[in-house]
Amino acid sequence: MQSFLYHNASNTTLTVGSNESSQFLFVFDRSVEACTISVDIEEHAIAQILVWVVGANDWNIPLTIRMQHNGNCSNGSARVRAILRNSSRNTFTGNVIIPKGIKDAESYLEYRAMLFDHSRATATPALEIEEHPLKAGHAATIGRVDEDQLFYLQTRGLSEVQATELVTQGFFGELLESISDPKHKEEVRTLLLSKPETELSRVLG
Amino acid sequence: MNPTQQNTPSTTTPQSQDYAYGFSMPEHPVFKSAKGLTQAIVNEISSVKKEPEWMRQFRQKSLSIFESKPMPSWGGDLSDINFSEIYYYVKPSDRVVRRWEDVPADIKTTFDLLGIPEAEKKFLAGVGSQYDSEMVYHSLHKTLSDQGVIFVDTDTALKQYPDLFKEYFATIIPTADNKFSALNSAVWSGGSFVYIPKGVEVKLPLQAYFRINAENMGQFERTLIIADEGSSVHYVEGCTAPSYTTNSLHSAVVEIIVKRGARVRYTTIQNWSHNVYNLVTKRAYVYGDGVMEWIDGNLGSKLTMKYPSVYLMEPGAHGEILSLAMAGTGQHQDAGGKAVHIAPHTTSTIISKSVSVGEGRTSYRGLVKVYPQAHHSKSHVKCDALLIDEHSRSDTYPTMDIRNDFTTIEHEATVSKIGEEQLFYLMSRGLDENQSQSLIVNGFIEPIVRTLPMEYALELNRLVQLEMIGSVG
Numbered sequence: 001m002q003s004f005l006y007h008n009a010s011n012t013t014l015t016v017g018s019n020e021s022s023q024f025l026f027v028f029d030r031s032v033e034a035c036t037i038s039v040d041i042e043e044h045a046i047a048q049i050l051v052w053v054v055g056a057n058d059w060n061i062p063l064t065i066r067m068q069h070n071g072n073c074s075n076g077s078a079r080v081r082a083i084l085r086n087s088s089r090n091t092f093t094g095n096v097i098i099p100k101g102i103k104d105a106e107s108y109l110e111y112r113a114m115l116f117d118h119s120r121a122t123a124t125p126a127l128e129i130e131e132h133p134l135k136a137g138h139a140a141t142i143g144r145v146d147e148d149q150l151f152y153l154q155t156r157g158l159s160e161v162q163a164t165e166l167v168t169q170g171f172f173g174e175l176l177e178s179i180s181d182p183k184h185k186e187e188v189r190t191l192l193l194s195k196p197e198t199e200l201s202r203v204l205g
Numbered sequence: 206m207n208p209t210q211q212n213t214p215s216t217t218t219p220q221s222q223d224y225a226y227g228f229s230m231p232e233h234p235v236f237k238s239a240k241g242l243t244q245a246i247v248n249e250i251s252s253v254k255k256e257p258e259w260m261r262q263f264r265q266k267s268l269s270i271f272e273s274k275p276m277p278s279w280g281g282d283l284s285d286i287n288f289s290e291i292y293y294y295v296k297p298s299d300r301v302v303r304r305w306e307d308v309p310a311d312i313k314t315t316f317d318l319l320g321i322p323e324a325e326k327k328f329l330a331g332v333g334s335q336y337d338s339e340m341v342y343h344s345l346h347k348t349l350s351d352q353g354v355i356f357v358d359t360d361t362a363l364k365q366y367p368d369l370f371k372e373y374f375a376t377i378i379p380t381a382d383n384k385f386s387a388l389n390s391a392v393w394s395g396g397s398f399v400y401i402p403k404g405v406e407v408k409l410p411l412q413a414y415f416r417i418n419a420e421n422m423g424q425f426e427r428t429l430i431i432a433d434e435g436s437s438v439h440y441v442e443g444c445t446a447p448s449y450t451t452n453s454l455h456s457a458v459v460e461i462i463v464k465r466g467a468r469v470r471y472t473t474i475q476n477w478s479h480n481v482y483n484l485v486t487k488r489a490y491v492y493g494d495g496v497m498e499w500i501d502g503n504l505g506s507k508l509t510m511k512y513p514s515v516y517l518m519e520p521g522a523h524g525e526i527l528s529l530a531m532a533g534t535g536q537h538q539d540a541g542g543k544a545v546h547i548a549p550h551t552t553s554t555i556i557s558k559s560v561s562v563g564e565g566r567t568s569y570r571g572l573v574k575v576y577p578q579a580h581h582s583k584s585h586v587k588c589d590a591l592l593i594d595e596h597s598r599s600d601t602y603p604t605m606d607i608r609n610d611f612t613t614i615e616h617e618a619t620v621s622k623i624g625e626e627q628l629f630y631l632m633s634r635g636l637d638e639n640q641s642q643s644l645i646v647n648g649f650i651e652p653i654v655r656t657l658p659m660e661y662a663l664e665l666n667r668l669v670q671l672e673m674i675g676s677v678g
Contacts, residue, residue, distance in 0.1 A: 084610075100596075113607075115607065115609075115610035115612075116610055117610065118577070118610060119610055120606075120607060120608045121605070121607050122604065122605065122606045122607065123603075123604070123605045123616075124602065124603060124604040124605070125601075125603060125616070125618075126600070126601055126602045126603070127599070127600060127601040127618065127620060128600045129590075129592075129598060129599045129600065129620050130598045131595070132592055132595055132597075132622045133620060133621075133622070135619075135620075135621065136619070136620040136621075137617070137618060137619040137620065138601065138603075138616075138617070138618050139615075139616060139617040139618070140603070140605060140614070140615070140616040140617075141613075141614060141615045141616070142605055142607045142612070142613075142614040143612055143613040143614055143615075144610050144611055144612070144613075
């Protein structure tokens with residue numbers, strides 16, 4: 001599987017040709033202009049989009065993912081993880097399009113955001129399905145750190161800050177594991193850890 | 206299902222094979238307004254109804270708001286609606302009667318065909334029926350009226366309970382909320398007015414039935430339900446219209462106030478014929494520890510755009526929206542719900558099930574909004590779509606706008622086609638393809654059917670079967 005990494009990308013148009021499979025990794029860790037990621041998926045192609053959003057310091061990160069199925073048996077998935085702190089904002093619009101005549105497409109759209117300190121998230125993961133898909137689904141969750149998880153970790157001797165960081169690390173880490181290219185996996189990990197805003201490095205160090 | 210072709214629909218009884226409620230009765234209106242919408246017609250409606258001056262002014266103001274607002278550019282295709290071709294007010298009978306025997310014969314026949322008196326016989330708590338623009342029949346179980354329960358048509362409420370009426374009317378859905386709420390505010394007629402006093406629990410459901418008989422008719426009923434502290438009520442409405450070749454418009458406004466600790470369930474089985482534009486605004490304000498449940502079944506109409514909403518105003522308020530949409534060829538159901546968390550410790554659930562048959566199109570459109578002060582609020586949204594044919598279409602447009610970091614919001618959705626294996630299994634047990642499909646669809650919508658009173662659950666199952674007939678492509 002081919003792998004491409006984008007750091008704070010602006011508008012990006014992608015195509016995955018017939019029988020190809022590609023993974024597109026996006027990391028956003030500062031305020032950006034409205035960014036639209038648009039991907040066309042041809043016959044028997046597989047496109048995976050993985051996105052990490054780190055929000056801090058009143059940053060505004062508006063993000064749109066448009067995924068169009070152009071061939072039979074095309075397979076697309078887009079998964080977003082956002083950790084938003086310090087009054088940052090993330091607006092996510094997802095749009096999966098399966099036009100008439102495209103058979104047996106498979107599509108999945110997922111948005112999960114964790115909010116801290118008066119941050120805001122707005123999510124619209126939309127599906128427009130004009131033809132029988134093999135499978136099409138979407139999911140979204142927005143919320144704060146799970147209290148039970150925090151409590152458990154604190155009973156094991158971690159401070160509240162440490163426990164929070166461990167949980168957020170797991171939240172990002174789940175998606176890190178899906179990266180197929182080992183070099184890119186390391187790069188994304190470094191990007192996410194190097195941010196003092198995430199405070200991950202402090203916990204792990 | 207196509208509307209039956211009829212040259213003189215108002216004097217014959219078109220029997221559409223597809224649409225079970227496609228009969229129509231000869232029109233004998235006592236008063237029918239001219240076509241189209243003008244200041245003069247709005248004044249005329251108000252004077253025929255002998256309304257107070259404030260209501261006439263309210264209608265005129267609403268008319269100018271309606272004219273100033275653009276048509277919505279989202280949702281379904283509204284380009285075929287011609288506001289000047291619609292009769293805004295038809296009065297079928299010159300007084301509201303309380304005894305079934307007094308209802309004019311042809312209106313009675315229509316309702317007999319719909320099964321209204323049977324409902325009465327089953328000791329249902331109260332039945333109100335709206336025929337074209339006016340409520341013609343209204344009764345309320347005596348024990349309930351002794352407890353102070355009010356269930357009358359909205360016009361009567363304006364005359365009999367002017368203070369209560371004025372206190373709540375148009376407070377939940379302001380005239381300028383959207384173009385169609387403004388239209389309704391200008392030409393509203395009929396609908397139900399329900400008041401449940403403190404602590405009164407109405408055990409049997411209150412029922413209303415709405416029917417459009419006249420061609421090119423607009424129906425604009427206005428319903429207001431007030432559940433005072435600690436009370437509970439279940440209100441059920443059904444809707445039908447005969448199959449005419451030209452389009453009719455139904456644009457209702459439903460306002461509900463659920464006070465502290467009260468509980469309201471509002472069930473709709475909408476089965477308009479397939480030439481009715483159904484553009485309805487429904488909203489409930491829920492106060493501390495109150496519960497509002499919308500159960501919204503949309504099977505009929507050409508285009509439905511309806512998103513029942515709950516506004517959770519005080520801590521402990523809970524809102525639930527169960528939406529069922531079924532669209533056949535030529536139909537577009539744009540349905541869903543809105544949950545707005547204004548106070549902390551509020552919870553909401555939205556469950557949407559949609560089925561597209563033939564070239565039918567269903568859309569889920571929803572909003573979950575959490576205001577900054579609404580900490581510890583929780584919302585769960587689940588929408589499932591089932592596509593029966595290759596040409597069916599399903600869209601999902603959920604929006605979550607979360608402005609507080611101390612909340613839990615979940616949304617999930619799936620779109621699937623009817624399972625070949627399930628079909629094969631059922632057919633191997635001796636069912637034909639149609640029966641098997643109906644059974645699978647019934648299973649899919651079961652969580653919604655379960656919440657209905659029995660007669661409605663039966664009707665719904667039967668309607669679903671009717672929709673499924675001949676759907677195998």
